[in-house]
Amino acid sequence: MFLTATMLPFLLQAGLDPARGGVPDYSADIQDRPPRELSIIDAPQPTSWLAQCLDQLEKEPTRAHVQAQIRRDTTNGQDRVLANHCLGLASVELGRWEEARAAFTASRQETPEKEARLRARFGAMAGNAALVTGDLDGALVLLDAARSDAVAASAGGMQGLIALDRARVLVGLDQLAAAEEALAEARRLQPEDAETRLLSATLLRRMGKLAEAQEQIEQAAKLDPTGPAIGLEAGVIAILDGREDAARSSWQSVVELSPDTEFAQSAQVYLDQLGPATE
Structure with a gap:
């Protein structure tokens, strides 16, 4: 659904007729591209419980969702962070994007500041979820915070991915010059x-x-x-x-x-x- 193109309403030089289809505005794909695979960016080292929860995601996402909720509500510290991580991923599998955003945001907020790389990862995931819900302003706030964490962690690869996501949001906000700057940053980091x-x-x-x-x-x-x-x-x-x-x-x-x-x-x-x- 995200690859459906919008059409440019202007005449083209070589005979293409916009009334019959025209040229698609593929820059909309920057905004509308499906969320990237959220579970592969600097994934935390799984505990035995987290590994089990992650294994259930594809075949039994509802069970993983319930178990992650229980784990989140009965633990604290790192265990609670990881429970929210799995809860967010299960919510993504179930298409519950608001829940995913809340879970990833909680994971970031409860991760110590010294763990900047992990905070960046959770922030990027929350930003992706917010983008899917259509909250572009909220997504930009989350991604800007994630970018700051990635810079603090010297995580250039993650910073490049976040730059791509920021570009998608900025295109949606019609801030094309800022989107161009974000893509230039992404090119520098992942040429x-x-x-x-x-x-x-x-x-x-x-x-x-x-x-x-x-x-x-x-x-x-x-x-x-x-x-x-x-x-x-x-x-x-x-x-x-x-x-x-x-x-x-x-x-x-x-x-x-x-x-x-x-x-x-x-x-x-x-x-x-x-x-x-x-x-």
């Missing part, structure tokens, strides 16, 4: 991440910075040569820049390399709108 390059290209394209967008999409393509989202965006940038042949080539590669995907379907629509190539 070999194709998703970061793709989202950077998408946002720069939306801002009308086509030369910079082209630079970023080329970097993304080097890192992930067959990524269908990258090929689709490369074609969008090319068509806006008046390079119809390059756009055709990018979209055709998506159709051929990723058939039966929504990316291939979108690429075919754009190719159909362009019509046959001129000699």
Whole structure:
């Protein structure tokens, strides 16, 4: 559901008709991208109880949710922090995002300040949950706090992930310049991440910075040569820049390399709108 594109209401240089589909605003994906896998970012060392709770998440999330609640209400200190951690993950599995946000926030608040890396992780998870609920302002507050914790912990990898999430929120708040700064931070911290390059290209394209967008999409393509989202965006940038042949080539590669995907379907629509190539 998050990959449904909105449409740009302007005429394009190479014949694409916005009334028949136009060019999608993939920069909305920065905001609408599904929450990242929350359980893999610097996960705390599991105790035997936590390991059991985490094992139940996929098959028995309701049982894990109940057991985590009981554990949270009957323990304190680190055990309570870990109980809230599992409770938050179980809530995510059950789609209870407000509960997840509350549990992750509690985990962060009850984690000692000297454990800045762990506080950053819990804060990022709470921010993701708030983003899913649509509370963009609340998500930004949580992610800003998580970023501060990550900086204090010198956790560059986590800081890069948080920067991506902050960019999603800032796009939703229509703070595009701030979102661009967040993505520049993410690129600095994880220059070999194709998703970061793709989202950077998408946002720069939306801002009308086509030369910079082209630079970023080329970097993304080097890192992930067959990524269908990258090929689709490369074609969008090319068509806006008046390079119809390059756009055709990018979209055709998506159709051929990723058939039966929504990316291939979108690429075919754009190719159909362009019509046959001129000699």
